[in-house]
Amino acid sequence: MEEVVIAGVGMHEFGRFDDKDYRDLGFVAAKRALEDANMSLNEVQAAFSANVYEISAAGHNVLEKLGVPGIPIINVENACASGASAVRLAYQAIKNKEYDVALVVGFEKSPRGFLPGAGYDRWQEWTGLGANPLYFASSIHEHMVEYGTTREQLAYIASKSHKNAVHNPYAMFRKELSIDEVLNARMVSDPLTLYMLCAPNDGAAAVVICNKKVAKSFTEKPISIAASVLETRRRGDMFVPAVSAPANPPYPTVAERAAQSAYEMASLGPEDIDVAEIQDVDAGSEIIYSERLGFCPIGEGGARAEAGETSIGGRIPLNVNGGILSRGEPVGASSLGQIAEITWQLRGEAGVNQVEGAKVALSHSEGAGGNSCVTILTR
Amino acid sequence: MVYVKEKVPVKEGLFKWQDEEAKLIVAKCTKCGEMVFPQQSFCPECCLETMEPVTINSIGKLKCFTRITAPPPGYKGSVPYTAGIVEFPEGIRILGITTEKEVVNLEPGMEMEVIVDTAFIEDEKEYVMFKYKPVSQGED
Numbered sequence: 001m002e003e004v005v006i007a008g009v010g011m012h013e014f015g016r017f018d019d020k021d022y023r024d025l026g027f028v029a030a031k032r033a034l035e036d037a038n039m040s041l042n043e044v045q046a047a048f049s050a051n052v053y054e055i056s057a058a059g060h061n062v063l064e065k066l067g068v069p070g071i072p073i074i075n076v077e078n079a080c081a082s083g084a085s086a087v088r089l090a091y092q093a094i095k096n097k098e099y100d101v102a103l104v105v106g107f108e109k110s111p112r113g114f115l116p117g118a119g120y121d122r123w124q125e126w127t128g129l130g131a132n133p134l135y136f137a138s139s140i141h142e143h144m145v146e147y148g149t150t151r152e153q154l155a156y157i158a159s160k161s162h163k164n165a166v167h168n169p170y171a172m173f174r175k176e177l178s179i180d181e182v183l184n185a186r187m188v189s190d191p192l193t194l195y196m197l198c199a200p201n202d203g204a205a206a207v208v209i210c211n212k213k214v215a216k217s218f219t220e221k222p223i224s225i226a227a228s229v230l231e232t233r234r235r236g237d238m239f240v241p242a243v244s245a246p247a248n249p250p251y252p253t254v255a256e257r258a259a260q261s262a263y264e265m266a267s268l269g270p271e272d273i274d275v276a277e278i279q280d281v282d283a284g285s286e287i288i289y290s291e292r293l294g295f296c297p298i299g300e301g302g303a304r305a306e307a308g309e310t311s312i313g314g315r316i317p318l319n320v321n322g323g324i325l326s327r328g329e330p331v332g333a334s335s336l337g338q339i340a341e342i343t344w345q346l347r348g349e350a351g352v353n354q355v356e357g358a359k360v361a362l363s364h365s366e367g368a369g370g371n372s373c374v375t376i377l378t379r
Numbered sequence: 380m381v382y383v384k385e386k387v388p389v390k391e392g393l394f395k396w397q398d399e400e401a402k403l404i405v406a407k408c409t410k411c412g413e414m415v416f417p418q419q420s421f422c423p424e425c426c427l428e429t430m431e432p433v434t435i436n437s438i439g440k441l442k443c444f445t446r447i448t449a450p451p452p453g454y455k456g457s458v459p460y461t462a463g464i465v466e467f468p469e470g471i472r473i474l475g476i477t478t479e480k481e482v483v484n485l486e487p488g489m490e491m492e493v494i495v496d497t498a499f500i501e502d503e504k505e506y507v508m509f510k511y512k513p514v515s516q517g518e519d
């Protein structure tokens with residue numbers, strides 16, 4: 001087994017870019033990642049692309065502008081976890097000596113409004129059950145009923161996200177929002193207001209993944225991949241588009257399982273993580289996942305966030321560059337954006353939002369289909 | 380008044396409704412007891428074709444709920460509407476639409492009854508769907 005590192009990362013800004021298509025976005029991210037790794041596409045032996053809404057051979061079309069070296073290119077679609085799933089394929093191939101260098105590029109031009117195609121049957125859509133926010137809202141409402149999590153705690157998380165994103169050049173929303181502004185915004189899916197939900201948008205991100213021995217000749221700042229895990233849901237996770245679940249399943253949730261596998265693979269625990277980007281597709285999800293990833297006891301996520309534990313300078317800073325709530329979610333690129341952000345954190349290049357002395361970082365993406373990816377990086 | 384030729388369910392096999400009490404139909408594994416809604420032939424736990432359809436109690440407890448104000452893609456009903464997860468005594472939780480437009484009419488833990496009601500009318504057909512109705516609420 002070979003040691004695997006990240007040799008370069010790059011992003012195209014996340015937002016709305018009406019004059020650019022997915023090729024333009026993906027090209028910029030891939031070019032920036034290759035430049036960061038001091039490479040051209042000629043050094044890359046395999047490429048994995050992550051995208052949800054384009055039709056066919058999208059990764060091929062993106063990379064064509066950077067060269068046509070005849071390497072294998074695989075297009076990956078795994079909903080919100082597409083990018084991290086593609087990273088896992090590259091990671092496994094390099095770990096098993098199949099290749100020394102692989103490029104992963106994720107890109108998206110999201111449709112406007114509610115995202116279509118989350119796998120709902122037509123009767124679910126006709127009757128109003130085919131709505132992603134309904135799932136997010138129900139989950140956090142149950143958490144509020146069971147543990148006393150409050151609307152103010154949800155607003156705190158959205159406000160924290162927007163405050164963090166002010167300094168992130170890649171984020172879509174870079175304006176501070178007070179807790180009152182979040183609470184008083186339009187109610188989309190009770191208890192979630194407009195600012196407690198992420199916006200699907202456009203963007204791209206790329207990562208160059210490398211055998212550690214080979215990376216030395218290209219970069220002086222390799223970041224190790226200590227774990228790369230993908231799990232899918234079991235019946236207990238009533239995730240989009242599932243309609244039912246057993247009442248008391250005798251096994252952990254998919255996020256708990258993915259985290260557990262990742263911690264084992266890395267020989268680390270949640271207490272070792274210095275900074276994390278987690279799937280804050282809504283403010284409630286940040287609370288729920290902060291618990292399931294082991295950062296605090298079940299039921300305490302809201303209170304711990306409100307006490308500042310997940311803010312910059314706190315015990316376990318989460319989504320320090322604004323997360324998905326402020327970056328927006330170009331689905332195929334989103335988890336690669338997380339990985340780029342935590343790579344900069346571990347290199348000490350995160351600027352104003354740098355978590356001092358960060359040595360171990362985690363990325364978590366989870367979405368339709370019940371995919372859950374956990375990636376752990378170390379320096 | 381819209382002319383309606385016939386009543387049809389939004390999908391066959393979700394619920395019993397014609398000439399009998401409304402009840403949801405779930406699949407139950409004859410080997411391990413796992414239940415799934417909507418029904419399917421393979422058990423999610425055993426991964427074998429061991430499921431058979433059974434009806435469940437028409438009353439369950441409302442665990443959580445939300446109110447949707449903007450129509451999601453493909454939706455043919457009216458907004459706002461509320462939806463929630465009901466836990467049935469057999470040990471299965473099922474997501475459904477409620478009869479209520481406002482969350483103030485809903486309480487966590489309250490008993491909800493499965494009824495079958497109009498979802499929408501299209502091409503002279505009335506499509507019917509199961510909905511959750513608060514038990515405490517009087518007939519109207």
Ligand SMILES: [Zn+2]
Pocket residue numbers: 408409410411412413422423424425426429
């Ligand atoms: Zn079974």
